[in-house]
Amino acid sequence: MPGNSSNTNTNPIKLSPLKHGAQISIKLFASNFFAWRRQINSLLASMKCIGYITGKVEPQSEMITTNGISTNNPSYEDWFANDQLIVSFLLASMNERDSIAFSSCDTAHQLWLAIEAKYANPSRAHVMSLKNQLQRSRKGSQTVTEFLFQVKRIADELAVLDATIPDDDITLYVLNGLGSDYRDIAASIRTRERSFTFEELHNHLIAHEEFLQKEDAPADVTVPTTNFHQRNESRNFRGHSFHPTQSSPRHQNASNNHSTNRPLYQGPSRNQHHFNHRANLPPPRCQLCNFLGHIAKYCPQLMQSSPTANYVAANANWILDSGANHHITADLNNLSLHSNYEGPDSVTIGDGSGSQDRGDVNVRSN
Secondary structure, eight states, X not given: OOOOOSOOOOOOOOOOOOOTTTSOOSOBOGGGHHHHHHHHHHHHHHTTOTHHHHSOSOOOOSEEEETTEEEEOTTHHHHHHHHHHHHHHHHHTBOHHHHHHTTTOOSHHHHHHHHHHHHTSOXXXXXXXXXXXXXXXXXXXXXXXXXXXXXXXXXXXXXXXXOOOOHHHHHHHHHHTTOGGGHHHHHHHHTOSSOOOHHHHHHHHHHHHHHHHHHHSOOOOOOOOOOOOOSOGGGEEETTEEOOOXXXXXXXXXXXXXXXXXXXXXXXXXXXXXXXXXXXXXXXXXXXXXXXXXXGGGOHHHHTSOOOOSSOOOOOSOOSXXXXXXXXXXXXXXXXXXXXXXXXXXXXXXXXXXEOSTTOSEEEEO
């Protein structure tokens, strides 16, 4: 505590009570000393009492001597009240361990000197540790802004410790920590002749980040579709059953040439029930293709057989001695003896053509 002295100073400004912690957003730690000190200096300067921690406001003597007579110093009480208020404020803005360690300091100036002795003059090992953090910085899952300000915080802390990092080195640390997504823009930044400021680097990387986010966003593409109409309607499954059309087998066989081989399946229709209405009735299984939903009679594989005709193919071989009295042939070479038919009858084939006049038919009589 200050002793008796005849030295008198101007009365210090009387402070209003400080609300501990209300003006300081962070607690003092070794990693944030410079940010913490900046807030303390700004707050005390705004209250016109920063001289209490810098020493410009000298401690007041409790007693003063006038004409050989000692009396109480009227300025002492105001100085002491203000000084202890600042001490309490500083201790409240620290972490618990530092608050206990610095509690032996009597005045605000003594307390401030002790804090700076511990944190403002770090060892060479601390400087090397900060540089190592800068070299190993990686963006990871952070945004570009978060990553860049992480690098800048370390660089600013080194600058306070008289270990300023050049702009080119900061740019290099940032580019090395961005990752492969920023390979293209990193190459263009490295080839630039003029150094980037922190603000320029930030703007370029933010623009590239927005480009990557746009590229990764799912595109809203409407795929054009078309309706396919199958000419052979006989293969559709409706209500878990198979139904052929009412067309003739010849028409079905012909239309098969324009349709696919796989049956089309549709879910059960609310208004169509082609099997009985028992809820648990299982669908039939085809004996040919082994598919459910139809029987062999209506199997698509059965309908894919070769088309049949309503006529008998002509036999090129001539059958001798068939026992008939007369023979009709389209090729006279089949007859060794032949003569024109002179009778009144005519021959008509299935398409309506034939012989209507006498003598047009070659016959052989036995």
